[in-house]
Amino acid sequence: MSGVIGTARLRPTARVRRWAVGYLFVLPVVLFFAVFVAFPFLRSFYLSLTEWSGFTSPRFVGLRNFESLADDPVFWKALRTTIIYTAVTTVLQTVLPMLLAVFVNVGWRGAVVFRTLLFIPVIISFVVTALLWQLIYDPNFGTLNQLLRAVGLDALVHPWLADPATVIPAIMLVSLWQSLGFFMLIFLAGLQGIDQNLYEAARIDGAGARQEFLRITVPMLRTVTAVVVLLNLINGFNTFDIIYVMTGGGPNRASEVLGTYLYKLAFGTESGATPSFGYATAISMVVFALCVVTAVVQLRISRRARDVG
């Protein structure tokens, strides 16, 4: 537009100069992207097609790593756990923060204190959070079991992290605890941008609180919700730190996710004395594909909903 018209009026040499300057200005960003994003990605893709220990030359093996993945029960178990973890945390970490944000936004006394308290876990590092909750979940003297005993609920005392049936829900709770404040704040910002006249008009038309929430708040938060869902999906597929610190993927791989499995194959002792970088990178390609596919699907759904709305 302006540039095109402006350029059209210029002499050829001036046009070239202007063109060159434009490219020079974007060059740093392009180089940064090429060095830190594009090259590592392409290199990773190449490595996923190799057998590589990290200290010898990579040997090209074509799609063999991906064929091995298809036949690796640990991979399928980790994939299943990753998908369940992502799905559940995405739902919980979207719905609860939204409800809490609405609750806090009403403006009741003490809402600021409540909001601050909810936000505190966000500023604690994942590793500290994981160690803290490891103590809380300790089967013999952990805070949770002690609390249950103190209130007479001895029947509910449980080895939370030692039982394959409860380890993932226990870790999901930690993730929820840590991220609740962050996502609540995002929703709160979205809520404060909603035109209050919409609510007034709805009230005049006789709408109740439930209808206001479902017919005004939820639709108006559609864009914010899309962002929160997307962040949760990506965090879920990439989850690593909390699980690695709390259980290392155990017991007996009950909390193994793709992130912990690929890390152990490349940097841990999962592969013995010869790290499997090629195989681990193939898993990382699967994680990447999952993130891309889910993000595209999610964005399309959001766009369609917006267009319909």
Added chain:
Amino acid sequence: MVTPAADTTGTRTGRPRAGVTRRDLLRGGLLGAAALAAPGLLGACDSGDSGSSGGGSGGKAAKVRLWTWYTEQEKQWPQLAKEFQDSHPNIVIETRVIDYDAYLPALQAAVSGGDPPEIFAPHVLAIEYGKAGIAADIKAELGADFVSNFFTSTNDEFSDGDKQYALGWMAQTFGIFYDPAIFARAKVDVPETWDDLVEVSNKIKSSTGLLPCVLSNNPGSNGPDFILPLITQAANDPQLVLDLDFGRNNASWKHPKVIEALTKADQLIKQGAFAPNPNGIPDEQASQLLYTGKAAMFYSGSWVPQGFAGSAPKAFVQRYKVMQTPAWSAGARHWCANQAGAALAVSAKSKNKAAALEYIKFLYEPARYAKVMNESNSMPSTHAAGEQVTDPAVKLMTSWLLDGNGAPHILFGKGSAGAATNAFAALIGGKSAPEKTAAAIQAEVEKARTR
């Protein structure tokens, strides 16, 4: 539409400029050049001049980088470096003690980048690094006499044929740490066999209400420390575990002696030898349970005295004792988990290899090495230092090494560690029977070997 507001190249009048000035081009050029130079600048930040410093040639001091995760000697490393530099002014020692979880990725990145530190802790990679020409053959460099000062079990761990690619730094044996005051209260003696342990544990529980022996298996890496020596006990031969690990001599994890050992482990857990839910107890908490008086015993390795010295109450540190790993049966050998998880290797390709080897010789000078090990309550890897240990618990645990009761507990073979660790966790958690556990390990190892 051309409006003054939209015209970002316009002058104050809002009229588009007919071209670009020389200054614009220079600015753009500078930005581009800066971007092009950035990766080079970043690359220059990494290892200083170590890669090109030719062992002190050209009047430049040779830099020897030493990377470990051995926080036990955090106080000693700077002193050792200073002492060495004082007597070797042409060599600079740069020590980095990296957090355990971050260590291996850091080392692997350095090795992949072709610039490993001159001295490094090789973790389980020593032999593979040696075969790939990354770690130097210590035996060839320092001589067979030098290497013969070390315990055989620690040398074997890093040897491939006639070559040896690392030297043990801190050796380790496993035993059961216990509180004699609780034993006295429960009127029980130190158990000799695993069956005795079951009896003692149940007496402690019934008479004091305390937890008996704590076994930590979160994360599951401690399971092999407990079960692999049991396999050696059942077979009365450490060779079986080594064969299983590397798939040598047609060894299978479904071997009857493995099933026997797994059955024993299963019985011990079901009969109450250990505190409930080992899969939910992290190491640090297990140690705390003992020194805070909530448990009577703790099954672990010879690094525990270091932790007790730093964290436990003084009265407990003066009081606690350690017993041998219980035997399979009365009169049988007390095979205990042994090997040196902590070792030092030397980069084969570094231009400063000679300086690095000089520092290695300095570190292992008998009096100095014994002093460092004693100051850090660590178990030494050499016979000479083994005889000079002062900490009573470490001294006793070292004597088991001298007795030749060491059994392998670290797995190096492809897929072995991952498969065994997880299957053991299932057994310990009561979710898998011994035969099923053995079959699961064998199946997973076979699969891993095909990758």
